[in-house]
Amino acid sequence: MSLKNEEAEVIIKVKRYTQEKGFYWQEYKLKVDRFTQFTEALRRIKSEQDPTLAYRASCHMAVCGSCGMKINGEPKLACKTLVLDVIKKYGSNVITIEPMDYFKPVKDLVVDLDDFYNRMHKVKPRLYPSNEVLEGKAEHRLKPEDQKVLWKFAQCIWCGLCVSACPAVQEDPEFLGPAAHAKGFRFLADPRDTITEERLKILIDSAWRCTYCYMCYNVCPRDIEPVTAIKKTRAFSRLAKDKTEVIKTGEKHTEAVHSSIFDSGKIMGSRVYLSTYGLLGSMKEMIFLMQSGKLKYALVKEKAVENIQEVRKLLRG
CATH class of the missing domain: 1.10.1060.10 (Alpha-helical ferredoxin)
Structure with a gap:
């Protein structure tokens, strides 16, 4: 796609939300140039096409953090993202904008x-x-x-x-x-x-x-x-x-990884898992491996890497 004179017509598909309708998509068309941020694109849509569109924005310079949203599926700040950059990256002038994941939607791109x-x-x-x-x-x-x-x-x-x-x-x-x-x-x-x-x-x-x-x-x-x-x-x-048990398990895992690398120069998954969770804790995983035919990989006997002493020097600091 040619971006002659660094301008393009873009189709922005916004995933909107209201308590009455739930989620639905709406398309808007507008022309952008090489200076157009997504906050500017949304401002123009709201002021020129659809005053009901809701979004957050404040500083327009990546300082306040207000304009977080998903642009083509990626969490981004709308003010820090140029429309033409996204067009070039994906090779398409159709761009989706959605509210951030995880957070409860309030209205359109505004989340709680x-x-x-x-x-x-x-x-x-x-x-x-x-x-x-x-x-x-x-x-x-x-x-x-x-x-x-x-x-x-x-x-x-x-x-x-x-x-x-x-x-x-x-x-x-x-x-x-x-x-x-x-x-x-x-x-x-x-x-x-x-x-x-x-x-x-x-x-x-x-x-x-x-x-x-x-x-x-x-x-x-x-x-x-x-x-x-x-x-x-x-x-x-x-x-x-x-x-807590979470902390103790995490420390065991760290020690198991260190021990595995010190002894062999490798992270041996089955050994690390067994050292971390113990035999009883590993039984459920072993049953899954057996059912999926992957247990043989857990039982592979690994050979230490060459020059293991050099690896041990690094671990000792």
């Missing part, structure tokens, strides 16, 4: 974010300084190396895209979600904070519920890498006093 905000506030997203600082008797100083660790995770704009894309949030109500963990780790790792033990109770169990699918990494418009915050949070498990 109460659950998201509750998760964010649950991690206590502010610094709790010492009494000396509050009384004006001292001040907190942050070293550059500490600031370097915290800065990335402080950039979250609460857009909800990562939660919309996260399968673990949808399957496990006890998982706080990637955005909450990014914000929670920002304060957990802050040496000025004084409620570390309380934060551990809030964050550690949830951190071990992440499935490491990296969807939050893929969709974050600020390159925050919430999954990295979750990994770093897990490292605080050693400080947790009352460990």
